[in-house]
Amino acid sequence: MSDRTVELEILRYDPEKDEMPRFETYTVPYRDDWVVLDAINYVKAELDRTLSYRWSCHMAVCGSCGMVVNGEPVLACHAFLRDYPARIRIEPLANFPVERDLVVVIDDFIDKLGSVKPYVVAKEEKSVDEGEYIQTPGELARFKQYTACINCLLCYSACPQYALNESFVGPAALALAHRYNMDSRDVGRSAREDVVASNPGIWECSFVGACSEVCPKSVDPAAAIQQTKIASTADYFLNFLTPWKKT
Amino acid sequence: MARSHKPIVWGLFAAGGTLSAFVLPVLILLTCFAVPLGLAPADLLAYERVLGLLGHPAAKLAVFGVLFLVIWHAAHRMRITAHDVGIRADTLVAALCYGIAAIATVAMLIVLPGL
Known part of the structure; x- marks a missing residue:
C-alpha cells in the first residue's frame, strides 16, 4: 500500500x-x-x-x-x-x-425497459431443428453498437429531460427499442411504437446528448433516439396518407 | 399510449435543418465573400436582377419552399431552446414560435405571387 x-x-x-x-x-x-x-x-x-x-x-x-x-x-x-x-x-x-x-431504486427503469419489448419478436417461431435465423454481417452492423448497453443507468442520471419529467421513457430503453427495431429478424416495431412514438417516448427528448457523453459503452443513445424520430415521422405521415392500413 | 402528433412540427424542423445546412453556406459565400471581394459580378445580387428572377414561377416556388422550411425549423428550434434554458411555459412558447412562423408563411403567400 x-x-x-x-x-x-x-x-x-x-x-x-x-x-x-x-x-x-x-x-x-x-x-x-x-x-x-x-x-x-x-x-x-x-x-x-x-x-x-x-x-x-x-x-x-x-x-x-x-x-x-x-x-x-x-x-x-x-x-x-x-x-x-x-x-x-x-x-x-x-x-x-x-x-x-x-x-x-431502479424500478421505474425496469418497468420502462419491459414496456419497449427489448427482445426479438420473430415473424414465426422456429424449433431448434429448423435451424437458425440467418443474418448477414451487414444486417448485424446496423444495430450492433446498441447491443452494448449494460443498463448501468448513467444516461438516466445525466439526462436533463428525465430529471424534469419522470414519465420520459429515457435513453437506454429507447436505444434498446431501436436496437430490436433495426434487427432483421424482428417484426415487433409497430408494437413498440405505441410506447416509443408517444409523447413520453422519443418526443420528450430535446437532443441535449448528455446520455451519449456519459455512456461507458459508446452506445450513443442520443443517435438511436434521433434515428427513431426520423423513422416514426415517416410512419406518421404514411399512416396519415394510407388510413386504411392501420398499424 | 397514444402516438404523438409531434412528427408534424419535428418533420418540418428536420427538413428545414437539413435544407439550411446546404443553402445557408452558399448564401453566406455569395453575400459575404463572392460579391464583396469581387469574385462574382457586382450586380449579381442587384435588386432589379433578383426581383426579375423572382418573376418566374419556378423561382417563387423555390424561394417559398426554402423559406417555409427554414422558418418552421427556426420556430421549433426556438421552442426547444426556450425549454433548454429553463423556460417552462411550453404551451405559450409553442404558440408564440409557431404563430410567428404561421404569420410569416401567410405573408409569403401574399407577397410572393405579386412580385
Whole structure:
C-alpha cells in the first residue's frame, strides 16, 4: 500500500432512519492502479461496514456500480483515482430515489425497459431443428453498437429531460427499442411504437446528448433516439396518407 | 399510449435543418465573400436582377419552399431552446414560435405571387 491517500466524501442516507442525507468523509490509502470502486471497497472492508452500494464485475461489464463522482455519472470501476483531485465526492445516481447510501431504486427503469419489448419478436417461431435465423454481417452492423448497453443507468442520471419529467421513457430503453427495431429478424416495431412514438417516448427528448457523453459503452443513445424520430415521422405521415392500413 | 402528433412540427424542423445546412453556406459565400471581394459580378445580387428572377414561377416556388422550411425549423428550434434554458411555459412558447412562423408563411403567400 502506498502512502498516498484520498479523501472520499460519500453520501449516506437511510430513508427509514435519517431525516436528511449527509456526507461522511473517509481517508483511504491507495495505489496508482486503483479505481473509485477499490477505494469504496476499502471503506467497506476496513473503515465502515454499514456502507451500502452495488457492484459485481469490477470490469465495466455488469453495469451495477454506476454512481455520481464529482458531479459526473460514471462506473466506479471505470474511474481511476489518479484522474481525480485528492478529495472526491461520491453520490448515488441522480434522478432515482435512494434506497440506501449509494443504492438507488431502479424500478421505474425496469418497468420502462419491459414496456419497449427489448427482445426479438420473430415473424414465426422456429424449433431448434429448423435451424437458425440467418443474418448477414451487414444486417448485424446496423444495430450492433446498441447491443452494448449494460443498463448501468448513467444516461438516466445525466439526462436533463428525465430529471424534469419522470414519465420520459429515457435513453437506454429507447436505444434498446431501436436496437430490436433495426434487427432483421424482428417484426415487433409497430408494437413498440405505441410506447416509443408517444409523447413520453422519443418526443420528450430535446437532443441535449448528455446520455451519449456519459455512456461507458459508446452506445450513443442520443443517435438511436434521433434515428427513431426520423423513422416514426415517416410512419406518421404514411399512416396519415394510407388510413386504411392501420398499424 | 397514444402516438404523438409531434412528427408534424419535428418533420418540418428536420427538413428545414437539413435544407439550411446546404443553402445557408452558399448564401453566406455569395453575400459575404463572392460579391464583396469581387469574385462574382457586382450586380449579381442587384435588386432589379433578383426581383426579375423572382418573376418566374419556378423561382417563387423555390424561394417559398426554402423559406417555409427554414422558418418552421427556426420556430421549433426556438421552442426547444426556450425549454433548454429553463423556460417552462411550453404551451405559450409553442404558440408564440409557431404563430410567428404561421404569420410569416401567410405573408409569403401574399407577397410572393405579386412580385
